[in-house]
Amino acid sequence: MTPHPPPDELNQTFLLPGGSAEAVEATGFARLDGALSPNLIKAYEPEITRKVVELNTMHLPLEQRDTYNKAFLQVENLWQHSEMVRELVFSRRLARIAAELLGVSGVRLYHDQALFKEAGGGITPWHADQYYWPVDSDRTITVWIPLQDTPAELGPLEFAVGSHRFEFGRDLGISDDSESKLQTALDSQGFRINGRPYRLGDVSYHLGWTFHRAGQNLSAATRRVMTIIYIDADCRVAAPTNKQQRHDLATWMPGVEPGRLPDTPLNPILYRAN
Numbered sequence: 001m002t003p004h005p006p007p008d009e010l011n012q013t014f015l016l017p018g019g020s021a022e023a024v025e026a027t028g029f030a031r032l033d034g035a036l037s038p039n040l041i042k043a044y045e046p047e048i049t050r051k052v053v054e055l056n057t058m059h060l061p062l063e064q065r066d067t068y069n070k071a072f073l074q075v076e077n078l079w080q081h082s083e084m085v086r087e088l089v090f091s092r093r094l095a096r097i098a099a100e101l102l103g104v105s106g107v108r109l110y111h112d113q114a115l116f117k118e119a120g121g122g123i124t125p126w127h128a129d130q131y132y133w134p135v136d137s138d139r140t141i142t143v144w145i146p147l148q149d150t151p152a153e154l155g156p157l158e159f160a161v162g163s164h165r166f167e168f169g170r171d172l173g174i175s176d177d178s179e180s181k182l183q184t185a186l187d188s189q190g191f192r193i194n195g196r197p198y199r200l201g202d203v204s205y206h207l208g209w210t211f212h213r214a215g216q217n218l219s220a221a222t223r224r225v226m227t228i229i230y231i232d233a234d235c236r237v238a239a240p241t242n243k244q245q246r247h248d249l250a251t252w253m254p255g256v257e258p259g260r261l262p263d264t265p266l267n268p269i270l271y272r273a274n
Contacts, residue, residue: 009037010088010091010092010094011093014032014035016032016100016101021101021102024207025103027159027194028161028165029161029207030101030206031202031204032097032203033199033202035097035202038200041145045147045148045224047085048088049147052114052224054081055075055081056073056116058074067123067125067175071121071123071125072116072118073114075113075114075116076111077266085112088228089112089228094143094203094228095107095230097205099273102139102232104139105234106234106272107141107271108231108262109228109270110230110267111229111266112226113227114225115225115226116225117155117222118217119217119220119222120217121223123216124174125176126160126169126179126186126212127174128164128170128208128210129142129206129208130208131170131173133231133245134238134248134258135237135262137232140230140231140235141208141229142229143204143228143230144205145203145226145227145228146225147200147224148224149198150198152197153218153219155218156195156198156215157206157212157214158212158213158215159193159195159204160186160191160192161192161193162191163186163191164210166186169182169185169211173242182211233269233272234261236259236260236261237249237256237259237260252267253266253267
């Protein structure tokens, strides 16, 4: 049985390399090798996987699913269902990195989500996450935490370098349409793609408007990933501009009117600089 890890590492400060915030402003993402220890990931992975199996509601065979649902099994706000997962999601270490990369004094939780790409799972099409988020700021960022070594055949995340400043395609959700249109647009603008593999303990952070995708899972194993989405602690809710944002507002920031802080029990401040 995997021992329960001490929480110390999740609260200890990770020293970012000098210029990390400036690099994120230039590229739209940060790759942080060894941001978490392999032993810590190994301790939390079984509980995350157990909760995904328990809470997953997608049971159609892959061949009967649409592109979105072929991309991954998606289970959200695991922290509400497991005290152990809550320790990871509420990690001061990870939240502080998010705040420092964003250049803000503090961050609050938007929500977490596990993204498990099954063996034979399809591509995750090109998209920018903030299409789904009704907030009035671009100070938003997601940490992507693979729960195993993630070589190319498992479908690691790929970033279009500097694409957070590219406004074409911001009205496209994850779909076949977003994959084809954004691939063409990004190619035409000469965006470089960063899609190198992850070793266990490596994580990445990407801004809300950074375009990214993932390839198929060509292996016989499930690609298991945990993500946590952070927003500037002082940002406010924006009026939704599409049905997905209306859904997100009702689900993740319930009862908050546009123009107000999302100060709800689902959106605690996870880090604030002293």
